[in-house]
Amino acid sequence: MSESTKYFLPEDQMPKAWYNLAADLPTPVPPPRHPGTTEIISPDDLAPIFPRAVIEQEMSTERWIDIPEPVREICRLWRPSPLVRARRLEKILDTPAKIFFKNEGVSPAGSHKPNTAVAQAFYNKEEGVKHLSTETGAGQWGSSLAFAGSLFGLEVSVFMVKVSYNQKPYRRALMETYGATCVASPSPQTAAGRAILAAHPDSNGSLGIAISEAVEVAASRDDTKYALGSVLNHVCLHQTVIGQEAMLQMAMAEAEPDVVIACTGGGSNFAGLAFPYVREKIKGRSVRIIGVEPSSCPTLTRGQYAYDFGDTGKLTPLVKMHTLGATFMPPGTHSGGLRYHGMAPMVSHVKELGLMEARSYHQTECFAAAVQFARAEGIVPAPESSHAIRAAIDEALRCKAEGKAETILFNLSGHGHFDMQAYTDYFSGKLQDPEFDDAALAEALTDLPEIKG
Amino acid sequence: MSESTKYFLPEDQMPKAWYNLAADLPTPVPPPRHPGTTEIISPDDLAPIFPRAVIEQEMSTERWIDIPEPVREICRLWRPSPLVRARRLEKILDTPAKIFFKNEGVSPAGSHKPNTAVAQAFYNKEEGVKHLSTETGAGQWGSSLAFAGSLFGLEVSVFMVKVSYNQKPYRRALMETYGATCVASPSPQTAAGRAILAAHPDSNGSLGIAISEAVEVAASRDDTKYALGSVLNHVCLHQTVIGQEAMLQMAMAEAEPDVVIACTGGGSNFAGLAFPYVREKIKGRSVRIIGVEPSSCPTLTRGQYAYDFGDTGKLTPLVKMHTLGATFMPPGTHSGGLRYHGMAPMVSHVKELGLMEARSYHQTECFAAAVQFARAEGIVPAPESSHAIRAAIDEALRCKAEGKAETILFNLSGHGHFDMQAYTDYFSGKLQDPEFDDAALAEALTDLPEIKG
CATH class of the missing domain: 3.40.50.1100 (Rossmann fold)
Structure with a gap:
């Protein structure tokens, strides 16, 4: 060999559990804080935008977390x-x-993005969510969540950073092939997008702006949660x-x-x-x-x-x-x-x-x-x-x-x-x-x- | 399993030999004929455009033909x-x-096309050819030959059917990434292309036209052979x-x-x-x-x-x-x-x-x-x-x-x-x-x- x-x-x-580095770090990662009060946040603070299982994983210090069998089955593709x-x-x-x-x-x-997209779509589906909103930069994450959503019957809305939206029309086509919708960010669909457009009509967009738009949609609709493709511990x-x-x-x-x-x-x-x-x-x-x-x-x-x-x-x-x-x-x-x-x-x-x-x-x-x-x-x-x-x-x-x-x-x-x-x-x-x-x-x-x- | x-x-x-169906057919495939005389052609008639080894394979009735080790090595990618x-x-x-x-x-x-592109590039390189010309439709073949050419240090020129050239700019970009050049066919670079353009300035092109252009280039240059991505027995x-x-x-x-x-x-x-x-x-x-x-x-x-x-x-x-x-x-x-x-x-x-x-x-x-x-x-x-x-x-x-x-x-x-x-x-x-x-x-x-x- x-x-x-x-x-x-x-x-x-194929691994049967995810490895959580939090269990082995010599000192813990500083905890997230509330954007208004700057107090350390509780799981409840995240509940409007993420499913429970994902929030638990975000805060967990268990070394190994089992990968659900339906997630493993899809990943075998x-x-x-x-x-x-x-x-x-x-x-x-x-x-x-x-x-x-x-x-x-x-x-x-x-790309690597479907590894978490499938897991996140699974947990959202389990908890009765109908619709996922997200942002994407180059389009890798948006098309991954579009793919994962299509497997679990979830509607997926993607805010794509405008510079990439214009550079990569075929990423958008890929998302649509998987059944998702995709708009350029900043968009007029959200208050966050409208504010940026008013101040900078020619804005190229950024991941930061697109995240604001996607989070706003998730926070304002009961059937909708947000999915993030990077940064957070569970990802x-x-x-x-x-x-x-x-x-x-x-x-x-x-x-x-x-x-x-x-x-x-x-x-x-x-x-x-x-x-x-x-x-x-x-x-x-x-x-x-x-x-x-x-x-x-x-x-x-x-x-x-x-x-x-x-x-x-x-x-x-x-x-x-x-x-x-x-x-x-x-x-x-x-x-x-x-x-x-x-x-x-x-x-x-x-x-x-x-x-x-x-x-x-x-x-x-x-x-x-x-x-x-x-x-x-x-x-x-x-x-x-x-x-x-x-x-x-x-x-x-x-x-x-x-x-x-x-x-x-x-x-x-x-x-x-x-x-x-x-x-x-x-x-x-x-x-x-x-x-x-x-x-x-x-x-x-x-x-x-x-x-x- | x-x-x-x-x-x-x-x-x-991975197979060590190619399988030649000609060895097992109950009746032989009718032989190719000369375009002018319509006589059955000899290997020599094909020598201006193909390397010897490829012509032998085109005419062979051996059941198994060994795959050269350098070809197998590349295919292991x-x-x-x-x-x-x-x-x-x-x-x-x-x-x-x-x-x-x-x-x-x-x-x-x-696509499947590199399976033959690598073999053809190998045989051409072995016989001292410096430059390959070819046609491509959707671009699968052109990018495959571009890839194979890059591995063997061969220059590659691709005539791409115009309708696909316009529909698929990124196939062209892929060929260029592998170091090949690619032009829309019919092109003004060949007599065949110029004749079509004179009669049909808006021609969408076709594989048939693009083949004419590529063959013309191979036939008219000593250091150049032609490579075909389908149709022929060796492919x-x-x-x-x-x-x-x-x-x-x-x-x-x-x-x-x-x-x-x-x-x-x-x-x-x-x-x-x-x-x-x-x-x-x-x-x-x-x-x-x-x-x-x-x-x-x-x-x-x-x-x-x-x-x-x-x-x-x-x-x-x-x-x-x-x-x-x-x-x-x-x-x-x-x-x-x-x-x-x-x-x-x-x-x-x-x-x-x-x-x-x-x-x-x-x-x-x-x-x-x-x-x-x-x-x-x-x-x-x-x-x-x-x-x-x-x-x-x-x-x-x-x-x-x-x-x-x-x-x-x-x-x-x-x-x-x-x-x-x-x-x-x-x-x-x-x-x-x-x-x-x-x-x-x-x-x-x-x-x-x-x-x-």
Whole structure:
């Protein structure tokens, strides 16, 4: 088996429980707080927008949480996802390093997102919800929830960040194929959207704005709940099937990673691959864990670790995280899924504890890596995932320079089939690396909420 | 294992030889003839456009032809492809039938086409060719050859049928990502293209025209050969890995197909899945084998079995096949890969021998099947593949009506990620089922070449 290119687990070895890092952290993640009072919130405060089971998972410190059988059954459509040895890339780089990647692009929607979408749709269905509202950046999350909704007979409404809505009409078509509706955000359908449109009629939108719209819809309709595709603890939890599978598959390949890499937008694909390895690291194992983000939205590398709102409209609970400020507006790059002002509180906490590293790259150097990867391995990656590829290639080149035969594992969080305009723009030279706006960051950070008591 | 959803073969069970149906046919396929003299052609006649090894395979009657190890190594990037049991679709249809599909959409270019593209690129590289020219309809073949060319350092030029070029800009972007160049056909770059443009400036193009352009380029440049993505014997040969794998995987699933289904454009994905089963059928096994084509381009169901040109420009050898006439211009439907006036001579011969059935569907009923499939199984199929899905669903419904627990196996030849405009058009009601033009067919058939001697 160790000479294979792809490592598949049998379906009966798909994880039966999610791994909850909260059980193993040396200090707990700071709790969420009420956006008005700034008091620590109770489960009841979240009940208008999330189902009970999801709220329990959000607050849980149990190490293992059983995956319901109907969720596992649906995930068998594509899981366990393959672990792949990038042999051709290794050869082209002429590196002594071994490069492995977990291919989450094999899912119906083309990314890791269905891992949590199916779970969230299941719990909502169980609790009698009829309709889910959500936001989406690049469209990966929206199409994942559309897919999951179609399997459980739930109506799904997606607010899609306008810059991506215009760049990626076929993501919208995919959501509609799964039976969901999709509108550009900011939209005139919500008070939050109308307020932004009044102040900035040409707004490109942002994940923060789209979240405000989706939460508003959920809070104002009895049959509707909200579903979030990243950031929160339960989302990170649902993604841990990735890392659990990877560990079994790395054992099949008779290899152990020295470096574990994933891109970070809201943090969930990173958490999915990395948290099982963070657990090992806490137990004393030597492994470097690297989160990779865009230089245009450098949450972990330039953000402040502070309580902040998850959305621009300041409707969500306050969570302690690395943030650029809820009003920070990232430029309209092609990595829509990484254009978020904050970071998963649990990932932020892991960073503060020194259990991970973070680095940032400009988009053109990521596209160069993506094209090199596509021409070696055949798979055209999502622009988001290309950040992880850039870091993996750089680590492999470092190994070459240092003469070290390390093992590198990265998460290929999704394919780029719906992102080809980005590649067209890259080849035509139209893609820019926007200059980072230090003043805008400084201003957005002055706006962080003050915590009382 | 029999309770699984997906059946994976280990990489070392990937076929080591291609299966050549010519060895088992009760009567031989009529040989190709020279377009000028109409004499039976010799291998030398094909030498200007194909490499020697490919010409040998085209004419071979050996039952098994070894797959070169470098080809197998590259195919391990995605092969063996999964066999999937469509359990959710079965449930929704409430049918006693078992439905299996072979998922060729997992390849880098998203269809079965790389199976032959890699082999053809390998043989050309071995014989010192620097540049490959080809045509593409929907873009599946062009992107597959672009991918294969990038792996072997070959320059690739693709003539893309204009209607698809305009419908599918992201297929072009995919080819460019793999390093190929792609122009709309008819183009001003060739005499064949200029002649069409002079007569029909608004021509939508057709596979027949694009073939003329690509062959012209190959014939006129010493460092250049032509590569064809379907129709010819060697292409059908290279695709037989599909059916060979499927047989092993059906055994893993402890099932045997009563019905084997694939869509037919040029015939290669059909041949790939079906020919190993045709062999069994010749040996006496009871199995129905069904080719499914668009009602707008009904080669097998309404064409004439006769010698005809493979292209509109009348440059190619004459082959005996089911044809609508080389000048027949199919309407611009969304199944670009099925818009071909002819059919693989070997598939045509199998049809004449009564070893297969053929049927045709309108595109809207195929899209309805595609959406039902996507909402059940998560995978959005290529419009071409939706023809096979339509037939599989209809067979499953027949089983329900007749109370028969048959086993149905179809080829999901590709995914539809680059065909989302077609889905958008379908949902908006813009998709039409064009009325078949009987007079145009009759006229095109008057133009069939006369065979001397």
